[in-house]
Amino acid sequence: MHIELFGFETTPERFEASIRTASQQGFRRYWTPQIFGHDALTTIAVAGREVPGIRLGTAVVPTYPRHPMMLAQQALTVQSVIGGRLDLGIGPSHKPVVEGMWGYSFDRPIAHMRDYLTILTQLLAERRVSHSGETVVGRGEITPPPADAPTVLVAALGSQMLRLTGRLADGTITWMTGPATLRDHTVPTVNEAAAAAGRPGPQIVAGFPVCVTDDPDTARERAAKDLVVYGTLPSYRAMLDREGLSGPEDIAIVGAAAQVSDRIEALADCGVTSFAGSAFGTLDEQAATRETLIGLLSR
Numbered sequence: 001m002h003i004e005l006f007g008f009e010t011t012p013e014r015f016e017a018s019i020r021t022a023s024q025q026g027f028r029r030y031w032t033p034q035i036f037g038h039d040a041l042t043t044i045a046v047a048g049r050e051v052p053g054i055r056l057g058t059a060v061v062p063t064y065p066r067h068p069m070m071l072a073q074q075a076l077t078v079q080s081v082i083g084g085r086l087d088l089g090i091g092p093s094h095k096p097v098v099e100g101m102w103g104y105s106f107d108r109p110i111a112h113m114r115d116y117l118t119i120l121t122q123l124l125a126e127r128r129v130s131h132s133g134e135t136v137v138g139r140g141e142i143t144p145p146p147a148d149a150p151t152v153l154v155a156a157l158g159s160q161m162l163r164l165t166g167r168l169a170d171g172t173i174t175w176m177t178g179p180a181t182l183r184d185h186t187v188p189t190v191n192e193a194a195a196a197a198g199r200p201g202p203q204i205v206a207g208f209p210v211c212v213t214d215d216p217d218t219a220r221e222r223a224a225k226d227l228v229v230y231g232t233l234p235s236y237r238a239m240l241d242r243e244g245l246s247g248p249e250d251i252a253i254v255g256a257a258a259q260v261s262d263r264i265e266a267l268a269d270c271g272v273t274s275f276a277g278s279a280f281g282t283l284d285e286q287a288a289t290r291e292t293l294i295g296l297l298s299r
Contacts, residue, residue, distance in 0.1 A: 001268035003296045004029040006059065006207045006278040012038055016047035019054055025290075026297050029055040029087065031173070031207065031276050034062060041078050048082035057087035059173050059207065059276070060155045063116050064093060064104050068136065072123035073144050080145035089173050089205075090120075091155030094233045110160045111135050117152070117168040124149035153203060157235045159189055166193025171203025171273075176236040178243035178251050179263075179270050182206055185242065187271030205274040206267055209252040211281040212288040216254045219281050224249035226280060252280070257292045264296060 005022050007030060009015040015038070019030045034040040040058045048056050061071065071090070079086045092098070092113055095106040115133030122129045128141040156165040156172040162185075165172050172190055174182070187204055194202045209227060211219040227248035230236045236248075245251055253263050264275055279289040 001265075001272055002028055002274040003264070003293055004031065004205070004274050004276045005293070006031040006033075006276040008033065008278065010037055012043045012046055015043050016050060019047055019056065020051045023051055023054040025294055027054060027293075029057055029274070029276075031057045031059040031089070031205075033059055041074050044086065045078045045081045048078075048085060052083075055085045055087060056082065057153070057173075057205075058089045059175075059205075060089040060091035060153075062093040062097070063090055063113065064098050064102060067138070068116050068120040069123060069129070069138050069140065069142060072120055073142050075150055076124065076142075076144035076147045079147035079150050084148050084150075086150040087153060088150045089153045089155065090116075092161075094235060096233065108135055110164060113154065113161065114164055114168070117154070117164070121149075121152055121168060124152070151203070153205060156190065157186075157239055159185070162186060162189040163193040166190040166195075166199070166202060167197040169202070171205065173203075173205040173207060173276070174239075175207045176230050176248060176251055177206065177239045178245060179267060180244075181239055181242045182267065182272060183270035191271070203274060204272050205276055206270075206272045207276040207278060208264075209248070209280050210260060210264075210277040210289050210293070211252065211254045211279065211285050212257050212260050212292045213254060213281055213285045214256065219254045219285065220249040220252065222281060223252040223254070227252070253277075257288065257295075260289070260292055261296060264293075265299070 044056045075088050092109045098106040112135045115136035119138035129138045131138050151170040153171045153173045154165040154169045156162045213219045231247045279286040
């Protein structure tokens with residue numbers, strides 16, 4: 001299992017500094033979200049050109065605001081700029097965002113993602129597509145700079161989305177999904193769908209908030225406050241409920257360095273192929289967390 005990083009930098013400058021440090025420390029891949037701050041793919045293009053060696057991934061770009069033809073152009077342009085080191089994580093986002101902020105219908109997210117992946121992956125591979133889907137239409141050619149197609153991962157949580165991911169994408173990246181759920185639900189569902197479709201074994205990237213600390217109670221209180229929104233979004237709430245957890249603070253990996261290391265390493269037995277750690281806590285706790293993750297790179 002690979003040990004990777006998941007960062008929430010607030011500016012492109014901080015992102016560049018973070019990936020430079022991560023590359024120097026030996027991390028193979030760094031994930032960044034697309035929320036309401038900097039544009040993830042633009043930031044990856046700018047910073048990734050300056051920092052060689054490390055793979056860079058989006059976790060994740062929401063699909064509804066970007067037509068797949070446009071996203072294919074953008075992703076291939078970024079892939080060309082940074083020398084083929086992009087991993088494109090995408091996801092449908094959440095009903096309160098899609099309907100409440102963007103004004104789109106979220107009634108058929110599975111059909112939407114099926115059409116979206118069909119158009120996107122064909123364009124990435126062949127630069128042309130003709131697909132009249134139930135929810136998304138894509139017809140035409142694109143001529144971006146020469147580049148290999150990036151891997152495409154889907155933020156898949158429910159069974160239908162996981163099966164779709166196994167059939168059409170290169171893997172999944174999760175958040176707020178616990179070890180038992182990964183072992184009994186996420187991994188077998190996506191792996192079985194990929195095998196049935198004759199596809200290679202998919203990547204299973206599991207993102208977790210992490211804090212190495214000698215004060216776990218305070219760290220969990222901080223997680224409950226900082227991550228509260230994830231307990232209110234329906235898809236994440238379903239994963240927490242499946243795991244039998246009351247809130248995001250219960251899924252955070254918190255404790256002494258040895259305890260944190262053991263919990264992370266145990267995820268490999270759940271079928272996780274890459275662990276993406278998002279450090280939180282005080283500056284000293286974040287530094288201790290990074291040192292612990294560095295220590296896991298050589299195991």
